[in-house]
Amino acid sequence: MIVNFALSFIFASLALSSPLTSSNPLGLGGQFDVFARNVAISSGCSTTGTASCHNTSAVSNTCCFEAPGGLILQTQFWDTDPSTGPSNSWTIHGLWPDNCDGTFSENCDPSRDQSAITSLLESAGATSTLSFMQTYWKNDPDDGSDEELWSHEWDTHGTCYSTLEPSCLPSGSPSGTDAVAFYETVVRLFQTLPTYTWLANQGITPSSSTTHTLTSLENALAAEAGVTPMLTCDGSNLNEIAWYFNLKGSIIDGTFVPIDSPVDSDCPSSGIKYPLKTGSPVSTTSVSSTTTTTTTTGTPTSTGTPGPLPTKAMIVAIHNGAQVGGLLTLGTWSTQTLATMTLAGSTSSFTMTSSKGSCGVSGGELTCGSGVSATSFTAISSGGSLLVASGGSTAFSSSAVPSGETVETVFTGSSEAQTYTLAIVST
Numbered sequence: 001m002i003v004n005f006a007l008s009f010i011f012a013s014l015a016l017s018s019p020l021t022s023s024n025p026l027g028l029g030g031q032f033d034v035f036a037r038n039v040a041i042s043s044g045c046s047t048t049g050t051a052s053c054h055n056t057s058a059v060s061n062t063c064c065f066e067a068p069g070g071l072i073l074q075t076q077f078w079d080t081d082p083s084t085g086p087s088n089s090w091t092i093h094g095l096w097p098d099n100c101d102g103t104f105s106e107n108c109d110p111s112r113d114q115s116a117i118t119s120l121l122e123s124a125g126a127t128s129t130l131s132f133m134q135t136y137w138k139n140d141p142d143d144g145s146d147e148e149l150w151s152h153e154w155d156t157h158g159t160c161y162s163t164l165e166p167s168c169l170p171s172g173s174p175s176g177t178d179a180v181a182f183y184e185t186v187v188r189l190f191q192t193l194p195t196y197t198w199l200a201n202q203g204i205t206p207s208s209s210t211t212h213t214l215t216s217l218e219n220a221l222a223a224e225a226g227v228t229p230m231l232t233c234d235g236s237n238l239n240e241i242a243w244y245f246n247l248k249g250s251i252i253d254g255t256f257v258p259i260d261s262p263v264d265s266d267c268p269s270s271g272i273k274y275p276l277k278t279g280s281p282v283s284t285t286s287v288s289s290t291t292t293t294t295t296t297t298g299t300p301t302s303t304g305t306p307g308p309l310p311t312k313a314m315i316v317a318i319h320n321g322a323q324v325g326g327l328l329t330l331g332t333w334s335t336q337t338l339a340t341m342t343l344a345g346s347t348s349s350f351t352m353t354s355s356k357g358s359c360g361v362s363g364g365e366l367t368c369g370s371g372v373s374a375t376s377f378t379a380i381s382s383g384g385s386l387l388v389a390s391g392g393s394t395a396f397s398s399s400a401v402p403s404g405e406t407v408e409t410v411f412t413g414s415s416e417a418q419t420y421t422l423a424i425v426s427t
């Protein structure tokens with residue numbers, strides 16, 4: 001029997017604790033079902049217990065408690081020499097399990113190493129994750145192929161997670177399910193950490209001339225994310241970031257709890273450059289939240305030449321190929337009468353204003369109102385529509401699909417259960 005595992009919708013059960021986002025884990029506790037074409041792997045672990053590195057006595061079940069590597073870093077590159085990935089996004093480096101004291105283990109189980117990651121993900125039905133990785137998980141071409149980096153990250157770091165031990169997976173899981181779950185989680189977590197957009201929201205964009213103090217960069221990111229990351233520089237050039245977490249439950253479907261970096265950034269205190277990337281802003285819809293297909297949600301497409309930006313528009317939501325309402329004046333998603341937005345700027349950078357005030361993204365949440373500072377969006381031409389993109393991604397998500405009088409908070413990226421795009425319709 002061929003079993004396709006589409007882990008892509010397990011992310012519905014991932015919840016990032018406040019302050020980054022709030023979401024309602026669906027608590028997918030269902031058993032492994034070999035008869036379903038798309039199977040949500042569920043760890044069966046609770047996400048309400050003690051966070052990793054916070055236990056005061058030994059925890060015996062390390063399938064549901066990450067140990068010893070419970071200090072987890074989601075690392076991202078800003079590579080400009082040569083440039084890799086979209087010009088308006090940081091790229092994925094990896095997801096590393098440090099020990100609670102900052103030491104770490106590597107290469108924990110060579111018997112579980114993987115090299116053919118593309119075919120592993122394809123045969124697991126994880127094609128939307130693969131597609132996302134092809135755009136956002138880039139190796140320095142001087143160091144090797146993207147797939148070599150993906151393989152290296154699993155072999156070196158992924159095999160060290162206690163909660164991904166094969167004995168912790170649902171019985172009957174094919175070999176390699178541990179690695180597939182790892183890649184799914186890395187992508188899902190990265191989508192909640194839009195470093196580029198967060199800096200841009202705070203007025204910090206790449207430049208060949210501007211310099212920054214370390215404090216200003218850290219404060220800008222902390223204002224958006226609620227926690228302070230660890231920055232790394234290559235000389236005076238900003239080059240890498242690490243977002244730190246503890247974990248409740250399993251890497252498969254646990255809750256990542258954001259924490260301040262326990263270590264100092266490795267950058268000069270001033271004179272830091274955030275260099276421009278060459279290339280273009282690429283938009284791709286990200287991991288699909290749908291549970292019914294294994295089709296990709298869009299290979300990366302060039303931005304093409306979008307039509308002109310209207311000055312007055314409604315913003316409609318496209319969910320599973322159909323229009324379902326759109327944005328109200330507060331920037332929420334509903335099927336009630338849609339707001340007329342005023343758009344200012346060009347497709348490469350515009351602001352959006354409703355009758356309530358400017359629309360902006362803060363902490364991953366879209367709102368419009370008098371106290372909101374405007375965020376710059378881009379408009380991406382796709383299939384004859386002009387889509388709103390934030391931080392280069394056209395994916396937006398909410399915990400549920402609205403109907404009748406209900407109103408849903410709109411988040412950037414696809415961290416919430418229902419993912420959709422927002423199309424600009426001239427009025």
Ligand SMILES: *[C@@H]1O[C@H](CO)[C@@H](O)[C@H](O)[C@H]1NC(C)=O
Nearest residue numbers: 055056057058059060062067
């Ligand atoms: C936390 O649990 C892990 C796993 O059982 C154990 O190795 C570690 O010593 C525990 N920490 C404390 C402070 O007891």
